Amino acid sequence: MTTTKHKVHVLTGNEAVATAAKLCRVQVVAAYPITPQSSVVETLSKIIEQGELKAEFVTVESEHSALAVCIAASTVGARVFTATSANGLAYMCEQVHWAAGARLPIVMGLANRAMAAPWSVLNDQQDSMTMRDAGWIQIFCRNNQEIFDTFVQAFKIAETVHVPVMVCYDGYILSHTVMPVEIPAQESVDAFLPPYKPHTILDPAHPRNLNPVTLADPRRNGDGELCHGYMELRYLHQEALLNAPAVITAVDQEYGKAFGRSWGGMAWGYQAEDAEILLMAAGSLCMEASVAVDRLRQEGIKAGVLGLRVYRPFPKKELIEATKNAKVVAVFDKSMSYGNEGPICADLKAALYGSGSAPIVHGYITGLGGRDVKYRHLMDAAKTSLTAANNGISTKASEWINCQI
Amino acid sequence: MTPAVKSSAAVQQSDVVLRYLRPHKKFPNLWCPGCGNGIVMSSLVRAIDKLGLAKDNVVLVSGIGCSSRMPVYLDFQALHTTHGRALAFATGVKFARPDLKVVVITGDGDCLSIGGNHLIHACRRNIDITTILINNYIYGMTGGQISPTTPSGSVSTTTPYGNMEKQFEACELAKGAGATFIARTTVYHTSQMDRMITEAIQHRGFSFVEVLSNCHTYYGRLNRLGQATALLRMFQEKAARGKAKSIIDEESKDMIVTGVLHRDDEKTELCDEYQKLLDSLSKGKA
Numbered sequence: 211m212t213t214t215k216h217k218v219h220v221l222t223g224n225e226a227v228a229t230a231a232k233l234c235r236v237q238v239v240a241a242y243p244i245t246p247q248s249s250v251v252e253t254l255s256k257i258i259e260q261g262e263l264k265a266e267f268v269t270v271e272s273e274h275s276a277l278a279v280c281i282a283a284s285t286v287g288a289r290v291f292t293a294t295s296a297n298g299l300a301y302m303c304e305q306v307h308w309a310a311g312a313r314l315p316i317v318m319g320l321a322n323r324a325m326a327a328p329w330s331v332l333n334d335q336q337d338s339m340t341m342r343d344a345g346w347i348q349i350f351c352r353n354n355q356e357i358f359d360t361f362v363q364a365f366k367i368a369e370t371v372h373v374p375v376m377v378c379y380d381g382y383i384l385s386h387t388v389m390p391v392e393i394p395a396q397e398s399v400d401a402f403l404p405p406y407k408p409h410t411i412l413d414p415a416h417p418r419n420l421n422p423v424t425l426a427d428p429r430r431n432g433d434g435e436l437c438h439g440y441m442e443l444r445y446l447h448q449e450a451l452l453n454a455p456a457v458i459t460a461v462d463q464e465y466g467k468a469f470g471r472s473w474g475g476m477a478w479g480y481q482a483e484d485a486e487i488l489l490m491a492a493g494s495l496c497m498e499a500s501v502a503v504d505r506l507r508q509e510g511i512k513a514g515v516l517g518l519r520v521y522r523p524f525p526k527k528e529l530i531e532a533t534k535n536a537k538v539v540a541v542f543d544k545s546m547s548y549g550n551e552g553p554i555c556a557d558l559k560a561a562l563y564g565s566g567s568a569p570i571v572h573g574y575i576t577g578l579g580g581r582d583v584k585y586r587h588l589m590d591a592a593k594t595s596l597t598a599a600n601n602g603i604s605t606k607a608s609e610w611i612n613c614q615i
Numbered sequence: 616m617t618p619a620v621k622s623s624a625a626v627q628q629s630d631v632v633l634r635y636l637r638p639h640k641k642f643p644n645l646w647c648p649g650c651g652n653g654i655v656m657s658s659l660v661r662a663i664d665k666l667g668l669a670k671d672n673v674v675l676v677s678g679i680g681c682s683s684r685m686p687v688y689l690d691f692q693a694l695h696t697t698h699g700r701a702l703a704f705a706t707g708v709k710f711a712r713p714d715l716k717v718v719v720i721t722g723d724g725d726c727l728s729i730g731g732n733h734l735i736h737a738c739r740r741n742i743d744i745t746t747i748l749i750n751n752y753i754y755g756m757t758g759g760q761i762s763p764t765t766p767s768g769s770v771s772t773t774t775p776y777g778n779m780e781k782q783f784e785a786c787e788l789a790k791g792a793g794a795t796f797i798a799r800t801t802v803y804h805t806s807q808m809d810r811m812i813t814e815a816i817q818h819r820g821f822s823f824v825e826v827l828s829n830c831h832t833y834y835g836r837l838n839r840l841g842q843a844t845a846l847l848r849m850f851q852e853k854a855a856r857g858k859a860k861s862i863i864d865e866e867s868k869d870m871i872v873t874g875v876l877h878r879d880d881e882k883t884e885l886c887d888e889y890q891k892l893l894d895s896l897s898k899g900k901a
Contacts, residue, residue, distance in 0.1 A: 243757035252772040259776045272729040
């Protein structure tokens with residue numbers, strides 16, 4: 211561990227993102243204004259123009275172009291960064307898939323915001339859930355320190371696994387509130403995160419054609435080498451994501467050794483060991499759940515938090531292990547898979563199926579479009595679920611918390 | 616306090632605007648005090664009132680940005696759509712209901728940046744839509760970032776040391792793309808704006824009115840240009856009404872050329888062409 215002094219700053223979530231990008235020495239930044247992400251790139255543009263960071267800042271005409279610029283820059287070997295929210299991410303969709311399929315280690319900040327229509331600039335997690343199948347790694351943060359630390363980790367993860375990483379943090383709740391954030395010295399970050407060594411650099415001396423039209427079956431190229439078909443490339447992508455938990459956990463532990471903080475790898479628990487009921491969520495909602503758990507414990511209810519840090523790849527093994535002693539898991543989704551149920555809830559149920567471990571899982575939909583979530587709501591839900599479980603009710607329809615209809 | 620005495624003309628004028636606001640809804644508005652968007656809104660209302668169009672036969676379509684909030688406040692048919700896509704939505708409305716008057720309210724970021732492609736193709740098709748582009752040189756709603764009309768050298772929150780890019784000449788772009796009515800005015804020149812918008816709505820074909828407006832909150836403050844009144848004075852001093860023959864006039868480079876800049880009444884309109892095609896096909900069948 212280095213002895214260089216680490217300073218504590220009071221930063222918004224967005225400033226923590228910009229500061230992390232600076233210390234990670236990103237080389238190309240491209241972004242388009244969208245609430246509540248905008249101040250990330252405003253801060254970065256200032257840092258770059260003041261000469262504090264040697265990087266290209268590209269002001270583009272849309273989010274689609276922002277990610278296109280990042281894809282191109284990453285392809286030629288730059289460490290790149292972008293940030294967006296909600297409809298900006300939706301507009302990027304085509305490029306989101308491209309970045310993943312091209313296996314580029316792009317890191318994106320996503321200040322989570324509700325999807326239109328109707329318009330809302332406030333927080334929920336529908337935007338990231340809409341992109342969950344694109345093949346990115348998605349990490350959710352619970353506070354501004356975790357946002358900073360996760361960004362530094364994200365570049366290392368992306369550049370090891372060759373898969374882009376979306377660092378998700380709740381819009382306004384984290385993006386615009388200030389918290390103390392310990393910022394390590396540049397030398398410490400440099401020691402943890404060496405310069406990016408590109409794996410598919412375009413080199414004029416060795417011209418290549420990247421991502422050409424690929425037919426259904428493997429075919430020989432002009433030099434007679436048998437090349438992967440589309441399905442083989444996709445299999446390798448899936449394999450990389452299935453192997454990613456080991457990398458994500460190792461990087462988090464290595465970060466802990468270097469900086470004194472780690473965040474639980476794929477998933478984390480609070481008061482979870484002996485919990486009868488687990489309150490499961492992703493992002494800042496977990497902090498609300500921790501308050502609820504403390505209160506429930508005061509009332510003699512054995513409750514705990516199960517914090518989902520990484521949503522893709524989905525930590526099946528870790529979640530089976532974490533829930534095996536619980537009677538019931540109440541899953542709080544800040545998004546909806548319309549026509550089904552909350553995406554985290556559905557994924558947890560699927561992970562548990564056939565595992566031999568079978569806690570009761572109840573789904574709750576909460577905080578859509580910025581609707582306030584209070585610890586009391588979470589406590590009530592936990593009690594409802596526990597009572598239902600004690601009465602042998604194993605399944606029930608998703609309940610919408612504080613929906614006034 | 617003594618109540619302000621208004622001249623009868625002023626009372627009449629504000630009454631006209633009041634008649635077209637959505638009653639008891641969406642107020643107070645989102646615009647900063649002194650914003651030019653309100654001036655454009657009033658001008659649009661006066662133009663529509665003068666033309667005697669029924670409220671329900673007017674469709675206002677907008678995208679995202681400060682100016683795009685306008686349809687929310689006015690009691691017409693309204694579509695508040697996604698960023699940059701107002702013209703795409705408006706094209707659908709006009710094609711399905713050619714009998715309606717379709718007006719797009721947009722800003723420099725919405726229309727020229729993320730929605731630039733839709734603008735050039737709407738111009739090219741010469742579809743009967745009136746587009747009012749409120750150009751305030753900056754992204755206002757998201758906090759003062761550079762837009763495609765931010766003048767070179769100007770400061771924005773994403774170009775804190777000055778914009779090194781060149782700016783779009785919106786009217787030239789519309790002309791090159793095939794719009795058949797193009798006018799420019801400013802929020803200082805309200806009576807001219809009334810005329811320009813009236814003529815634009817009357818024009819059969821794609822009409823484009825660029826209204827230069829003040830964002831003193833971001834553009835004015837970041838570039839030390841003063842408050843709303845100072846920016847209005849700049850429009851007053853720089854406007855070259857009737858002094859320029861063409862859009863680009865070397866002598867008036869530092870001036871703002873206002874008025875009707877281009878007009879083509881010969882070019883056929885898209886919905887008319889489509890109707891002709893349908894008529895000819897149905898004749899063939901009969």
